[in-house]
Amino acid sequence: MIASLALIVIILAFFFFRGGGGDREMIKQPAKEPAVSGAKAGSQVPKETRNIRLYFLSEEDGLLHAEERAIPADPSPVREAEAVIAELIKGPEKGYLSTIPAETRLRQIFITQDGTAYVDFSKEFAEKHPSGTSAEAATVYSIVNSLALNIPSIKKIVFLIEGGEKETLGGHINLSKPFIPLKSMIAE
Amino acid sequence: MKNRGKTGLRFLGLTVFLAVIPLVSRAQPVLRVSVADLPDFSRVTIASSAPLAFTLEKTAEGLQFKLESKTSYRFQGGAVRSRLVKSFGWAKTKIGYILLIETATGDFRYEHQVQRNPNQVLINLYPSGEEAAVSTPAPGKKPAVKEERKEEKPPDEPPKPILKPTAHASPSMKTIVIDPGHGGLEVGAKGKFGTMEKDVTLTISLKLKALIEQNLAFRVILTRDTDLDVSLDNRAALANNNKADLFISVHANGSFAKSARGSETFFLSLNATDEETRRLAYLENNPARIEKHIDEENPDDIKLILWDMAQSAYIKQSSLLAELIQNEFNTELGTENRGLKQAPFKVLTGVACPAVLVEVAFISNPDEEEKLKSEDFQNRVADAVFRGLAAFLKTNS
Numbered sequence: 001m002i003a004s005l006a007l008i009v010i011i012l013a014f015f016f017f018r019g020g021g022g023d024r025e026m027i028k029q030p031a032k033e034p035a036v037s038g039a040k041a042g043s044q045v046p047k048e049t050r051n052i053r054l055y056f057l058s059e060e061d062g063l064l065h066a067e068e069r070a071i072p073a074d075p076s077p078v079r080e081a082e083a084v085i086a087e088l089i090k091g092p093e094k095g096y097l098s099t100i101p102a103e104t105r106l107r108q109i110f111i112t113q114d115g116t117a118y119v120d121f122s123k124e125f126a127e128k129h130p131s132g133t134s135a136e137a138a139t140v141y142s143i144v145n146s147l148a149l150n151i152p153s154i155k156k157i158v159f160l161i162e163g164g165e166k167e168t169l170g171g172h173i174n175l176s177k178p179f180i181p182l183k184s185m186i187a188e
Numbered sequence: 189m190k191n192r193g194k195t196g197l198r199f200l201g202l203t204v205f206l207a208v209i210p211l212v213s214r215a216q217p218v219l220r221v222s223v224a225d226l227p228d229f230s231r232v233t234i235a236s237s238a239p240l241a242f243t244l245e246k247t248a249e250g251l252q253f254k255l256e257s258k259t260s261y262r263f264q265g266g267a268v269r270s271r272l273v274k275s276f277g278w279a280k281t282k283i284g285y286i287l288l289i290e291t292a293t294g295d296f297r298y299e300h301q302v303q304r305n306p307n308q309v310l311i312n313l314y315p316s317g318e319e320a321a322v323s324t325p326a327p328g329k330k331p332a333v334k335e336e337r338k339e340e341k342p343p344d345e346p347p348k349p350i351l352k353p354t355a356h357a358s359p360s361m362k363t364i365v366i367d368p369g370h371g372g373l374e375v376g377a378k379g380k381f382g383t384m385e386k387d388v389t390l391t392i393s394l395k396l397k398a399l400i401e402q403n404l405a406f407r408v409i410l411t412r413d414t415d416l417d418v419s420l421d422n423r424a425a426l427a428n429n430n431k432a433d434l435f436i437s438v439h440a441n442g443s444f445a446k447s448a449r450g451s452e453t454f455f456l457s458l459n460a461t462d463e464e465t466r467r468l469a470y471l472e473n474n475p476a477r478i479e480k481h482i483d484e485e486n487p488d489d490i491k492l493i494l495w496d497m498a499q500s501a502y503i504k505q506s507s508l509l510a511e512l513i514q515n516e517f518n519t520e521l522g523t524e525n526r527g528l529k530q531a532p533f534k535v536l537t538g539v540a541c542p543a544v545l546v547e548v549a550f551i552s553n554p555d556e557e558e559k560l561k562s563e564d565f566q567n568r569v570a571d572a573v574f575r576g577l578a579a580f581l582k583t584n585s
Contacts (some may be wrong), residue, residue, distance in 0.1 A: 059445045097444045131385070132377035132442015133454070133547055137531055167420060167534055170377070171370050172439070174534035 048073040052080075052150040054087055055142045055186060056096035062134065063187040064142055067094050077153045081109045081117060084146050099135075099142040101128030107163065115155030116178055117147055123162050131170025140173055141185045148181040156180055219255075221265040221287065223273045224403050227582075228314065230272040232289055233402055235308040236261075242309065244300060250274075250291035251298060251311070257284040272296060272313050289313075301405075310405070362434075363407045364400060364577070365427040367535065368393035369439040369545075372417030377442025379557035386415065388560045389438045392548065395570035396438070404578070406433075424538035428498070434509070434577060435543035437535050440560055442552040449553045450524030453514040454545040455506035456499045456537065457530035498540040505542035508583070513546060513576030520572035521565070523549055523556070542580075546573060 050073040053066040071083040085106045091098040103124040111117045129139065144157045156178035159166070166175050220235040234240070234253065241256040250273075255261070263278040263285075277288035291313065300311045368389040370376035376385025390412070397408045409430055411423040418426075427435045441448070499506070511528050518525045526547075536543045548569050549556040559565040 057444050059447055062443065062445055062448050099444060130377060130442055130444065130552065131375075132550075132552060133439060133531065133533075133545075134441050134443040134445075134448055134550070135377070135552070138444060170442075171374055171420070172531075172533060172535075174532045174537055176534070177532065179532075 052084060052087075053146070054084065054092075055145045055149075056088075056092040057099050057138045057142065058096050058187065061187060062138075064138070064145060064185045065096055065187050067092055067096065077111055077151050078109050080151050081111070081119075081147055081154065082106060084150055085109070085119065085143070088143060088146055097138075099139045101125065103128050107160075111154060115153055116158055117151075117154045117156070118158045118160055119143065119147070120160040120163055126161050126166060126169050129169045131172070133172045136169045136173040137185070139169060140175075140179060141182050144179045145181045145183070145186060216262050217259060218264050219261045219285075219287070221263070221276055222402065223268055223270045223276075225270050225272075226403065229312045230270045231403070232273060232311040232313065233308055234287070234311070235306060237307065239304065239307050240302075240309060244298070244311070246298070247288075248294055249288065250294075251289040251313070253287040253289060253309075253311070254281070254283075255285045255287065261285060263287075272315055361405065361407050363409060363430050363432045364434045364436070365409050365411065365430065365432040366393045366397055367411040367423050367427075367435065367437040368413075369437060369535075371412050371415055374417055377440060377551045379551040379560070380554050381557055381561075383551055383557050383561055385440045385442065385551055388440045388548070388551065388566070390415070392566050392569050392573075393438045395566060396436070396573055399570055399574045400577075403574070404581070420535045421538065423535050424498075427543075428538070428540050432539070432541050434580075435536075435539045435541055436513075436573060436577065437533070437543070437545040438573075439545055439547050440549060440551040441547040443550060444552075446553060449550050449556050450526040451514075451517040451521055451549055452526035452529050452547045453510040453517065454529050454531050454533060454536075454547065455510045456503065456543070457532050458500055458503075498538050499536050499543055502540070502542050505584075506536075506544055509542045509577065509580045510544040512579045512583075513544060513573055516572035516576040516579075517546075517548075517569075520568050520575070521549075523559075 049070040051068050051070055054069055055064040056067055057063075058065045069087050071080065071087065074080050074083070088098075089100050089102070089104055089106070091102070101124050103122075105122040105124070107120040107122055109117060109119050129135065140159070143159075147157055148154050158178045159175045168175055217237045221232065222235075223230055223232050225231075238259075243254045243256075245252045245254065265276045265278070268275050272291055272293070274290045274292050277286075277290060279286045279288070289311070293315065295316050296313050297316060298311055298313045300309060302309055368386070370384075370386035370389060372386075374386070376389070378384055393410055394413070397410060400406055400408050407430075409426065409432070411426050412418045423437075424435075441452070507528070514525070514528050517523065533545050536545060546569075549560055549565075551557050551560055
């Protein structure tokens with residue numbers, strides 16, 4: 001029943017996203033070009049950028065540490081969210097650990113009116129994940145914190161894999177509920 | 189969902205049955221005798237591969253367990269360390285055998301209980317009068333609990349895993365569900381040397397089950413007792429359908445960081461968004477409401493929503509249970525203390541009783557992977573969890 005409810009929610013959300021939302025204030029999916037190249041273009045062309053803090057895992061203390069990056073400033077929170085995820089998949093530059101399997105692709109992001117971001121990853125997100133409570137928590141909260149603490153319109157995050165709901169990444173952390181940021185996972 | 193749960197149980201029963209066959213077909217049956225001291229009494233456990241026909245008789249030296257049997261038994265008893273029981277004697281008679289349980293004093297009373305599958309007779313010996321008062325440790329004092337447990341330890345080899353849920357337990361008997369994490373195709377975290385989380389969790393869980401059954405009058409049910417896929421929902425359902433009083437999920441941790449190490453105990457974090465928080469807070473303060481809702485209104489939707497939040501009514505007790513287990517990890521295991529933690533675990537969400545998840549050590553850390561493979565470490569983990577839950581039961585009784 002819960003699964004079917006969730007499915008309805010997803011289908012509805014998908015419908016809004018597809019249909020452009022009618023009179024609802026749905027934020028539309030951006031053009032197909034990958035956000036990564038967008039970020040590169042931003043660094044070459046003198047285009048307005050803004051600094052964000054990405055959260056990666058530290059080998060030292062097992063906590064999330066912030067790494068600053070510049071992404072193209074964009075009025076669309078969806079495009080900014082895509083840029084954040086693209087940077088997270090690219091991985092850290094300062095010796096921290098990546099929390100997303102490198103093979104993972106972002107399929108799409110949509111953000112509902114109440115500030116819930118649905119982040120839909122390819123199957124590698126779960127299949128290539130090493131499993132384990134700490135690893136799953138690191139993955140979930142590096143993404144949740146990086147999105148919600150950088151993009152003000154995002155309040156909660158729901159994870160989807162290949163467009164559908166998945167119970168867990170590897171048998172531990174519950175993915176069937178929305179996540180809110182967890183600052184206690186971040187190093188001081 | 190319910191039907192799936194039942195099928196799961198039946199399947200569990202079948203695999204248990206198959207696993208027991210080799211024991212039964214063994215040529216000469218063995219009679220395993222052990223003694224453990226509990227706070228108020230000493231318990232003698234007589235375990236056998238076949239049902240026992242016996243009588244008990246109190247004598248000046250202690251208690252005689254007279255076994256009527258045409259087949260010949262092999263006696264297996266370890267060193268005896270107990271306040272009340274001094275030794276075991278074993279003799280053949282015309283009609284069978286006599287096991288003499290020699291006691292330190294003739295001033296005791298006893299009661300016994302017969303269990304099937306596994307076949308065992310539990311005899312509780314109570315010292316009478318002053319002695320009982322003297323030997324009862326001060327309540328709530330941790331060192332007392334520790335000392336006690338040392339004596340309780342099974343004398344020599346680690347206890348043999350007892351496979352079948354004791355289905356014939358009396359209705360008043362409390363139930364502990366142990367959940368060995370993962371299983372089947374779902375292997376969990378993996379170590380550098382190929383150790384899999386699903387195997388470690390099962391071994392430790394079987395040891396823990398045996399410890400509980402030897403020392404406490406509890407029914408113990410495993411969510412799986414072989415290398416089997418069991419869905420997370422069915423694990424919670426098994427606990428709820430059996431009206432579990434405690435739920436302990438056993439796991440080994442995995443991290444992206446190779447150096448991550450240590451032991452930690454979790455209880456559920458609600459990961460609640462605002463509107464949920466209000467409802468949950470209400471339920472936490474009115475746990476009785478959950479059952480009332482289900483009884484009175486009964487539509488499936490309500491049941492499922494409440495099922496999904498069942499654990500939220502037990503967060504406080506779960507937190508205490510987790511704390512007491514983590515305390516034992518800190519003193520018992522010699523691993524780094526990662527502390528008492530909360531996380532939104534799928535498996536704990538629907539469990540309607542105090543429930544915790546232990547992350548014993550990191551299988552992703554080569555040093556700890558070695559530990560997790562060693563029987564000594566596994567025994568100590570089972571022992572620490574047992575002590576933690578025994579301490580919890582004490583505060584709750």
